Amino acid sequence: MSLAIIPIIFALPPQLDIEFAGNIYAATRGQCYGCVMLGLWSGLIIGLSTEYYTSHSYGPTRELARACLYDAATNIIKGLALGYMSNIIPIFCLSATVLITFSMAAMYGVALAALGMLGCLPVCLAIDGYGPISDNAGGIAEMCNLDKEVRVKTDALDAAGNTTAAIGKGFAIGSACLVALALFGAYVTRVAEKAPSAFNVNILEPFTFAGLLFGAMIPYAFSALTMSAVGTAAEEMIVEIRDQIPKIKRGEAGYPDHHRCIAISTEASLKKMIAPGAIVIVSPILMGILFGYNAVSGMLAGTIVSGI
Numbered sequence: 001m002s003l004a005i006i007p008i009i010f011a012l013p014p015q016l017d018i019e020f021a022g023n024i025y026a027a028t029r030g031q032c033y034g035c036v037m038l039g040l041w042s043g044l045i046i047g048l049s050t051e052y053y054t055s056h057s058y059g060p061t062r063e064l065a066r067a068c069l070y071d072a073a074t075n076i077i078k079g080l081a082l083g084y085m086s087n088i089i090p091i092f093c094l095s096a097t098v099l100i101t102f103s104m105a106a107m108y109g110v111a112l113a114a115l116g117m118l119g120c121l122p123v124c125l126a127i128d129g130y131g132p133i134s135d136n137a138g139g140i141a142e143m144c145n146l147d148k149e150v151r152v153k154t155d156a157l158d159a160a161g162n163t164t165a166a167i168g169k170g171f172a173i174g175s176a177c178l179v180a181l182a183l184f185g186a187y188v189t190r191v192a193e194k195a196p197s198a199f200n201v202n203i204l205e206p207f208t209f210a211g212l213l214f215g216a217m218i219p220y221a222f223s224a225l226t227m228s229a230v231g232t233a234a235e236e237m238i239v240e241i242r243d244q245i246p247k248i249k250r251g252e253a254g255y256p257d258h259h260r261c262i263a264i265s266t267e268a269s270l271k272k273m274i275a276p277g278a279i280v281i282v283s284p285i286l287m288g289i290l291f292g293y294n295a296v297s298g299m300l301a302g303t304i305v306s307g308i
Contacts, residue, residue, distance in 0.1 A: 001040055001119050009033045020106035020185065021192075021199040027105035035101040035109040039116025039178065042093035043171050047124070050170040053086035055163045060085075090170060094177050094308070107185035114178035117171060124168035131161030177308045184300050191293045201297045211287060211295035215302025218283060222276045229272030236264050 009029050016032070018025040052058050056065070060082050067075045101109035138154035192199045203209050240260055247255040288296045 001116075002037060005033065005036055005040075005116075005119075009036075016105070016108070018106045018108050020189065023106075025104070025106045025108075027109065031104040032109070032112055035105055035112035036116035036119075038097045038101055039113030039175075040119055041116075042097045042113075043117035043120055043174055045093050046090045046170045046174050047120075047167045049089035050086070050167045051163055053082065054166040056159045090174060091308075094174055097178065098181060107182050107189075110178055110185070111182040114175050114182060117175040117178060121168070121171045121175065124164075124171045127164040128168040131158070131165045134158045134161045173308060177304065180304045180307075184304065187300065188297065191297075195293065201294075201301065203298065203301075205294055207291050207294040208298035211291070211298025211300075212302040213298075214283075214287070214295075215299035215304075216306035218279060218299075218303050219307040222279055225276045225279070226273070229268060232272065233265060233268035236268065237261060240264060 009032060012029050012032055014029060016027045018027055053060050055061060064075070064078050064082055067078045097113050098110060101113045103109075105112065134154055134157035138151060138158055141150045141154055188199060188201065201208060203212055244255055244257060244260075284296055284299060287299050
C-alpha cells in the first residue's frame with residue numbers, strides 16, 4: 001500500500017492552499033502522502049495491538065482464561081479491565097495521527113489519513129467472515145453429536161475468528177473517528193459562513209457544554225437499545241423453542257418449525273433498529289432547532305469522543 005499510493009499522489013497539484021478556520025495551510029504532495037501513511041501505519045499498529053489483547057496466543061487473554069478457574073465475578077471484572085486497557089494504544093495512535101495530519105493539511109489531512117486507514121479495511125472485513133463460518137461449524141458439530149475432537153478443533157478456529165473480527169473492528173472504528181472529525185470540520189466550516197464565531201468551538205459556552213454532555217450520552221443510549229433488542233429477541237426465541245420441544249417429542253407434523261425461529265430473529269433485527277437509528281438522525285436536527293449551532297457543535301464533539 002505504501003508503494004502503490006506514490007503514483008496516485010502525483011494526481012494532486014504540487015501545492016494545495018487549504019483554508020480552514022481563517023488560516024491557510026500550504027500542503028505539498030509529500031505532506032499529503034505523509035497524511036495517508038500516518039493513517040495506514042497507525043491502522044496497522046491498532047490492528048496489531050488488537051490482536052495482542054484478543055488472541056489466545058498472548059498473555060492478556062490467557063490471564064483472563066485463568067480467571068475462569070476461580071469465579072464468574074472475577075472473570076467479568078478482569079474482562080472489563082482488559083477491554084478498557086486495550087483502548088490505550090489505539091487512542092495514542094489516533095491522537096498522534098490527528099495532531100500531525102491537521103498541522104500539515106488541516107481537515108483535508110485528517111480525511112487523507114482516514115483514507116489511508118480504510119485502504120486495508122476490505123482485507124480485514126473479508127477475514128471477518130472467518131469467524132461466523134467456524135462458529136457455525138462448531139454448532140453443527142455439536143448438534144450432530146460428532147466426536148469431541150472435532151469440537152476442540154472448531155473451538156480453536158472460532159477463537160482465531162474472534163480475533164480477526166476484533167481486528168476488523170479496530171480498523172473500522174479508527175477510520176470512523178478520523179472521518180467523523182473531518183465531517184465535524186465540514187460542519188463548522190459551513191456554519192461559519194453564517195456565523196464567523198462558529199469556528200471557535202468554546203466548551204465553556206453553556207449551550208456548547210450542555211450539548212457536549214448530551215452528545216456523550218448518545219452512544220450509551222444507542223448501545224443500550226441495541227443490547228436490549230438482542231435480549232428481547234433471545235427471550236422470544238427461547239419461548240418459541242420451549243413451545244416447540246413438546247411438539248417435537250410428540251412427533252407432530254411440521255415440527256421443528258425452523259422458519260418461525262428465523263422469522264423471530266429477522267423481524268427483531270429490523271424492527272429493533274428503528275429506535276437507535278432514529279436517535280442518530282433526529283437528535284442533531286432537534287438540538288439545532290431548539291438550541292442552535294453551538295449546542296450541535298458540542299453534541300457532535302461529545303458523540304465523537306464518547307463513541308470512539
